[in-house]
Amino acid sequence: MTDYDFDIPVDRSGMASIKEGKTTEQMRKAGLRSFWGAEFEFKTAPCVIRAGREWAERGLAAYCTADDSYRELVCGWMRMHRGWEIQKEWIVPTYGMTCSVGTLVRAFTQPGDGVIGMDPVYHMTWEPVRLNGRRKVSCPLLFDGETYSIDYHRLEELCADPRNRVLYVCNPHNPIAKVWGREDLQRIAEIAGAHQVLIYSDEIFGDTVYEGVEMLSFSQVTDYDGWIAATSIGKTFSVTGIGQANLIIRNEEIRQRFITQRNRDHYGSFDPYMRAIYFGGYTKEGSEWVRAMMAYCYQNYLLVDSYLRERIPQMRVIRPEGSYVLWIDCRGIGLSGEEEYEQFFEEAMFGCDSGVQYGSEPGFIRMTIAVPAGLVRAGLEALERAVRSL
Ligand SMILES: Cc1ncc(COP(=O)(O)O)c(C=O)c1O
Known part of the structure; x- marks a missing residue:
């Protein structure tokens, strides 16, 4: 779609990155990365x-x-x-x-x-x-x-x-x-x-x-x-x-x-x-890069939205207009409280932010999509396996 390298994950190692710490060893081995926080998982703009x-x-x-x-x-x-x-x-x-x-x-x-x-x-x-x-x-x-x-x-x-x-x-x-x-x-x-x-x-x-x-x-x-x-x-x-x-x-x-x-x-x-x-x-150059980056994130939104509709209908994305986070209503999987949801996403190896910390009821999550599409897909597949095993 563009000449930019949004498909290549950024190297966070050795930087004491808080986000890096959210990806466990087990996730790493399985080729997964956390969608926690609101930071890119690819490199920033060449001009920067x-x-x-x-x-x-x-x-x-x-x-x-x-x-x-x-x-x-x-x-x-x-x-x-x-x-x-x-x-x-x-x-x-x-x-x-x-x-x-x-x-x-x-x-x-x-x-x-x-x-x-x-x-x-x-x-x-x-x-x-x-x-x-x-x-x-x-x-x-x-x-x-x-x-x-x-x-x-x-x-x-x-x-x-x-x-x-x-x-x-x-x-x-x-x-x-x-x-x-x-x-x-x-x-x-x-x-x-x-x-x-x-x-x-x-x-x-x-x-x-x-x-x-x-x-x-x-x-x-x-x-x-x-x-x-x-x-x-x-x-x-x-x-x-x-x-x-x-x-x-x-x-x-x-x-x-x-x-x-x-x-x-x-x-x-x-x-x-x-x-x-x-x-x-x-x-x-920076402005054009941001627009290209947002176009990439929009494709990731479409990927998550269609994946959930087709394969995990218990979860629904709220249509986003800005930022590069997605707000997902997961109440359809029917767990009872915050702890249960947190445990579920941890076991699913789907790193994300619990909605409760933002003042929402349990069952909502936030996921960052400024992430290489391959990692988004891998995360969704792990999530699907976890939902099926419920
Ligand atoms: C809406 C919003 N405001 C502020 C911040 C934090 O900004 P700063 O790091 O400049 O304090 C964030 C970081 O995620 C944010 O999402």
């Missing part, structure tokens, strides 16, 4: 690898700043890849998405305050919330068996509670792989705006949507500017191990308040390696 190599060969990791050329690069990428116009002064570099949540709650909330999130949703966000003495307040998504939607009635009630100062929106929404569109974003902004609730829009997967799906950010759909959009190259090119994010903050007062808290927490240099990676990835 080249940029990293050239940077290392310069032999200098000097203190550096997010200068004008960097800011222009980020603006240019958002325009080219996402059709999103931002201004360079809106960009606030930080040391990662999760760490920015900690900064955010310290800057804008008091101990005991609530941060609203829509379960099932990315779980690590709640660690800095909890560790900073704030509370997660759940506004569970509604599920009709096919697709998820927002419970606006409950969202309105929660935003009206003055103790809930922040709303965490995940777009594309991990783990369900849904992209919230114009109408949803407008409605969310309307409700948050009416109660002056600050929106933290986690767009870490914002660069990775499937063809034909429109990825929008709040500034493209509403005049309400009580939002922070968190973007990062981490998921775009699977460089997640290096903590870095660019928060986009249009409202100047919010921006200054965030920057003050960020500097209290982590005053220091911009990561020079990460800067090089951005210059390699945020290019036309």
